[in-house]
Amino acid sequence: MEMKFPTHPMCIASCIVRVSFGISLLCVGLVHYMTFTAFRGMVSEDLGALSMFGTLWAYILPALMIVGGVLFVIGMFMDIAAWTAGLALASIPAGMLLKSVLSGVPLAMQDANNAFIWLIVFLVVVKSSSCCCSGKDSCCSSK
Numbered sequence: 001m002e003m004k005f006p007t008h009p010m011c012i013a014s015c016i017v018r019v020s021f022g023i024s025l026l027c028v029g030l031v032h033y034m035t036f037t038a039f040r041g042m043v044s045e046d047l048g049a050l051s052m053f054g055t056l057w058a059y060i061l062p063a064l065m066i067v068g069g070v071l072f073v074i075g076m077f078m079d080i081a082a083w084t085a086g087l088a089l090a091s092i093p094a095g096m097l098l099k100s101v102l103s104g105v106p107l108a109m110q111d112a113n114n115a116f117i118w119l120i121v122f123l124v125v126v127k128s129s130s131c132c133c134s135g136k137d138s139c140c141s142s143k
Contacts, residue, residue: 014128021125022072029065057137064088089118
């Protein structure tokens with residue numbers, strides 16, 4: 001299989017953003033496992049009766065980030081990359097805001113908004129990669 005680099009400027013930019021996003025997601029997942037005790041505590045606290053689900057999710061979330069990140073970097077299995085990274089990233093603001101509902105802690109809007117920025121970048125990466133990862137530089141050209 002011959003590796004072909006993109007030649008259209010939009011596809012080059014898309015590739016660079018996709019790889020950078022994938023590496024970033026991979027690093028965040030690895031750091032969560034490297035500091036797992038603190039991460040698990042943060043995820044499961046303030047969930048009340050659902051804290052055991054938070055603990056379980058603390059094991060799953062970094063794995064989803066790592067798998068999605070690696071797949072974005074290598075540009076393969078983009079559907080699996082989108083599912084794993086998207087599920088991981090979407091769960092973060094939802095979980096933060098759920099904690100406020102379940103325990104009455106103040107809304108963590110700044111943290112939730114930061115997570116939404118990751119989701120927006122995720123959307124841009126998936127959208128731009130859908131044509132540029134197919135090897136068809138022409139689909140990225142302006143119409």
